[in-house]
Amino acid sequence: MHSIPFNRPAVSDRALNYLRQAVESGHHSGDGTFTKRCHTWLEHRLGAAKVLLTTSCTHALEMSAILADVQPGDEVIVPAFTFVSTVNAFVLRGATPVFCDVRPDTLNIDERKIERLITRRTKAIVPVHYAGVGCEMDELMKLAHDAGINVIEDNAHGLFGEYRHEPLGSFGRASTLSFHETKNISCGEGGALVLNDPAWIERAEILREKGTDRSRFFRGQVDKYSWVDVGSSYLPSDLLAALLLDQLEQSENTQNRRKSIWNRYAEGLKTWAAEQRIELPNVPKHAKQPHHMFYLMLPSLADRAALIAHLKAQNIHAVFHYQPLHLSEMGRKFGGAPGDCPNTERAGDCLLRLPFHAQLSIEDQDRVIEAVNAFRCVHRKRLRSIGAASVSKRSLIGETG
Numbered sequence: 001m002h003s004i005p006f007n008r009p010a011v012s013d014r015a016l017n018y019l020r021q022a023v024e025s026g027h028h029s030g031d032g033t034f035t036k037r038c039h040t041w042l043e044h045r046l047g048a049a050k051v052l053l054t055t056s057c058t059h060a061l062e063m064s065a066i067l068a069d070v071q072p073g074d075e076v077i078v079p080a081f082t083f084v085s086t087v088n089a090f091v092l093r094g095a096t097p098v099f100c101d102v103r104p105d106t107l108n109i110d111e112r113k114i115e116r117l118i119t120r121r122t123k124a125i126v127p128v129h130y131a132g133v134g135c136e137m138d139e140l141m142k143l144a145h146d147a148g149i150n151v152i153e154d155n156a157h158g159l160f161g162e163y164r165h166e167p168l169g170s171f172g173r174a175s176t177l178s179f180h181e182t183k184n185i186s187c188g189e190g191g192a193l194v195l196n197d198p199a200w201i202e203r204a205e206i207l208r209e210k211g212t213d214r215s216r217f218f219r220g221q222v223d224k225y226s227w228v229d230v231g232s233s234y235l236p237s238d239l240l241a242a243l244l245l246d247q248l249e250q251s252e253n254t255q256n257r258r259k260s261i262w263n264r265y266a267e268g269l270k271t272w273a274a275e276q277r278i279e280l281p282n283v284p285k286h287a288k289q290p291h292h293m294f295y296l297m298l299p300s301l302a303d304r305a306a307l308i309a310h311l312k313a314q315n316i317h318a319v320f321h322y323q324p325l326h327l328s329e330m331g332r333k334f335g336g337a338p339g340d341c342p343n344t345e346r347a348g349d350c351l352l353r354l355p356f357h358a359q360l361s362i363e364d365q366d367r368v369i370e371a372v373n374a375f376r377c378v379h380r381k382r383l384r385s386i387g388a389a390s391v392s393k394r395s396l397i398g399e400t401g
Contacts, residue, residue: 003315004364007182008357015246022242030235031215034242041248042177042192046167050195052208053241054234057156057178057191061089063207063234064174064193065124067200068150070095074123079109080326080336080344082128086154087325095123097334099326101341105282107351108135110343114143124150127172132292133283134163137171152176155194159185160255162288173197179244184258184292184358185251187244190236207231257358258291261365265294265354268369276377294354295321296372301349303377308352314371317355324348 022034035053042051054060070076072094078087080099087097098117103110107130114125125144127135144151151172155161158168159177169175174197179190193208195201205215211231216222247254266280273280279297283289298304304320311318324344326336338345355368 001315004317004355004360004368005357006317006319006353006355008359009181009186009188010357010359011243012246012250014250015243018242018246019239022239025238027238029237032238032241034238034245035236038192038241038245038248041245042194046170046194048170048194048196049198050201050204052193052195052204052234053236053244054191054193054208055236056085056189057154057176057180058085058089059232059234060176060191060193061085061126061152061154062092062232063204064152064176065089065093065095066207066230067174067204068124068152070123073121075119075121076123077109077114077117077125078325079126079128079130080324080331080341081107081130081322081347082154082325083156083322084325084328086126086128090124090126091330096121097325097331098122099331099334099336099341099344102130102343102347104343104346106130106133106135106284106287107343107347108133109140111136111139111143114140118143118147118149122147122149124152126152126154128154128156129158129161129168131281131295132158132161132168132290133281134158134161134168134287137163141171156180156183156191157292158290159183160251160290161292164286165288169194170196174200179247184254184290185244185247187236187240187247190240190244203229208234254358255290258356261356261358261360262289262291262294264362264365265356265369268365269296269372272373276375278377292356294356296352296354297347298350298352299377304350304352306378307372307375310375311368311371314367316368316371319353320348321351321353322348 038053039051070090070093074095075098076090076095077098077100079102081102100109100113109127129135153169153172153175155169155175156178161168175194177192179187181188206229210233211227211229212225213228214225217225277299308318325331326340
C-alpha cells in the first residue's frame, strides 16, 4: 500500500520552461523579468497599490513591522493560534505581543475580545485569516480606525479568499502572502508584501533593497544609489519567480481542483463527524475561502493522537497544526499562562489536518475518507461501555426486584 503524503508540490512542463528561460537570461538575482511579471499579475488580481515579492512571508511581515514604525515598548495584538512568524516579526523590533484568543467557529482572532486589549501602547493589530477564511474585518477595522492603530493582515493562507466580496489582504495598510511549499500557490520558499497604502511604497522598496535607493536608481530617478535607511536583503531569486509565475497563471485550475477535494472531504465525512461529535471546518456565508486546508476538530488530545496513529498505520500522513503561542517558552516570557486563551488551547490539542494538495487523486482521497470513517473516538467507546454497564445494572435490579 503506497504512502499518501500530507502535501505534494507540483511542477509543470511550462514551469520548467520558464525556469530554463530564467537561467538562460543571465539574470538570476532578484527583480528580473519573472519577478516583475509576478508583481503585475498579483497587483492586477488583488487591486493593490504595489506588490513586492519577498524571500518569505516571514520577511514580508518583518518589513511591515518596520513600515509601521514598531518600536521597543510598543504592543502588537496577535492571535495566540498562529505561526510564530506572525509574532516574531514584531518582537524583533522590540514590541510586546498581546495574545488574543480565537473564535471557536473559524479559529480567527476573536474581534469581540480585541477592544479590551487595546492600550495607548498598541501599535498594530495583526489578524490571521486561518485556513483562508476571512476574519471579521468590518468590526476589526472599525476598532483599529477609532484607536488610530495599523492593521497588517497575515494572509499566508488566504490568497484568492474574500470577505464580503473584497479580497483578503486588501483591508489593512499592508498584508503578507506565503508561497511556501505547503501553500496553494508555491515556489518552494517565498512570499510577498502587499501594499494598500501608497505612502508606504517608496520606503518598502528601500527596505527590500538593503536600505538603499537602488530601485529609484534603476528607474532613473537618481544618478547613483546609496544607503538611505535600514533594510535587509528581501529579494527572491528570479529563478523562484519563474516557478511562481507558472503557478499564478494556472491558479484557476489549481483552485478548482482544491475546491473539489475540499467538498469531497466535507461530503464524505459529515455523517461520521456528526456521529463522533467532531467538528468540520466552518465557513460563514459572507466568506469565500480559497480551500487551503481541510481539518477536523477532535474531542480530545487523546482522540487526535489515536487518529494520527490509526491513519499512519495505513500509510496516510495527517498532521496537527499550531501549538498555542502564549504557552510556548517565549510566550510565557511575555506573560502567557494556561487558561488565557481556551479556544486556542483546544485547537492546539484537538485539530488535525488531512492530506490536501492539488495532486491528490480520487482513489487516494477515497482511501483517506474510508480510513477516517472507520475510526471511533475514545469518548464514543466510553459512552458505549457506560451504556452497557447501565443496561446490565438495570437488568440485575429487575431480576431481584
